[in-house]
Amino acid sequence: MSEETEKVGSVSQSRYDEIVAELRQVVEQQTRGSFTIGDRALEVEPMRGWGGQHAAPGQELFTVRETLFRLAEDIGLAYKTVESARWTASRWPREHRQAGVSFRVHRILGQIENEDERFATIAKPPAGGTRWTVDEANRRVGRQVERPASPQEKITAIHSLARDEEVAATVTTDFLKRPTVAAKVPAAEKARVVEEFTRDEAVATTAATNLLRRPDVAFRAMSDDTARFHVNQAQNERSRQAREHFEDTSPVAPAIRHIDRTVEFLDLVTACHSFVAAAGRTVPGLRDRTLSxxxxxxxxxxxxxxxxxxxxxxxxxxxxxxxxxxxxxxxxxxx
Missing domain, CATH: 1.10.287 (Helix Hairpins)
Known part of the structure; x- marks a missing residue:
């Protein structure tokens, strides 16, 4: 596609280049204007020490804030705008301000504490680029970028958006509904998540009941001696409670106690017989076989x-x- 027909948005490439050149001049003018506001605010209220360092935005003394509020109102700007411009101007003496670098980038890179490092950084754009961008400046100082590129930046952006507990819960639910996402979660992490989700007794009961309805899960769970013991204990406890309730409430309970004892006797004899029969079938199969x-x-x-x-x-x-x-x-x- 030729330059004449190539489009950027609704304009040709050549027109887009003209717009970029024009707006760079506008941004340069805005940068100079913002630095002028900052310089004049510094003249009215020079930076003062705060804990051994110059006060950062939001840490100014009350009297300084009052003066900056008055200045902001007198020139028709927000207090935060004047406060930020003053602080940024204090971080960049005139000889270290870079032409072609926006005021916002100056403000972001102003967070670099060491002066020599700060001045050297802004003079050298990131590798592979010819100009500083807002995202590159944010990366340099470890702040969240507006357009995440690396996996870690995307993860950070998601965490930032999901700070609200309800949002985080909804996002987590939606993500776990995606089979490909769930499949990539390590087994140990899945188990930990399930444990967290089932801290509530009612939820744990429902989850355990549903899982034990799956034959393969029930089989593997019962292969664990401790799990099997607790299940048997629970069954015995449930039977005991049911029996106590019956004996306490049923008018025919005394009449069948003798039958109950007979049934228990028969169950016990049957269990012993079943064990002996199973052993009689299995043990002969060990003939001429050496176990490890x-x-x-x-x-x-x-x-x-x-x-x-x-x-x-x-x-x-x-x-x-x-x-x-x-x-x-x-x-x-x-x-």
Whole structure:
């Protein structure tokens, strides 16, 4: 495409270049005007020390603010405009002000504390550029840019926009609905996020219920000894509470207590029979097979649990005491 037909917005490239040249002159005039305002404000109220340094905008003494307010009103400008111009002028003596660099860039780079570094920086535009831009100046002093380019700048911009808790919650929800975004979050971070989201007991209950309805999740969860122990404990506690409620409220409870004891006896005998039958089917399959050290360790650990459980059963049958001691509880939890 030739220069005559190439467009920038609604104008040709050549016309755009003319507009840029014209506006650079306007910006240069504005820069000189802003420095003039700053210089005159400095003449009226020279910079004063504040904590060992010249006062930054917003840190002026009350009497200085009063004078600057009066000056701003008398020339028809906002106090902040006059205050900023005065501070910027104090950071840039006349011999160090750069032609072709906007007043805003001077103000941003004025935050560089070391004078020698400040004066050397503004005289040398960033690598690859011929002029200072506002974004490059902000990058130089570590401030947020208006047009983020690097991933970190984009992250910073998002954090800045999401400072409000409601905005952050909505953005997080929207992001996590995107499968490609969720897939890039490390597993450990996902687990931590889920834990944070489920601190509320009602939310945790709903989440756990929904997750345990997934067979693969339920299977893996129950492979954890501690999780399985707590689930069994919860089931036993729920059964105990239901039974107590029934015995306290039902008029037929006394009549079926004898039946309950019979059912418990049958359940216990059935459990023992099931274990013996399962062992009878499985153990013969170990003939001529040598288990690894890890496999033998796991089997021995489970045999210890079974042996401790059998002792518990015998104690309960002989004495009627069903409370398990701390050592047995830790063993069944896998501790």
């Amino acid at each position: 050290d890890d496999e033998r360790t796991i089997v021995h650990q489970n045999v210890a649990k079974v042996r401790a459980t059998l002792d518990w059963i015998e104690t309960a049958v002989d004495t009627g005491k069903v409370d398990m001691d701390d050592e047995l509880a830790r063993l069944l939890k896998g501790e």
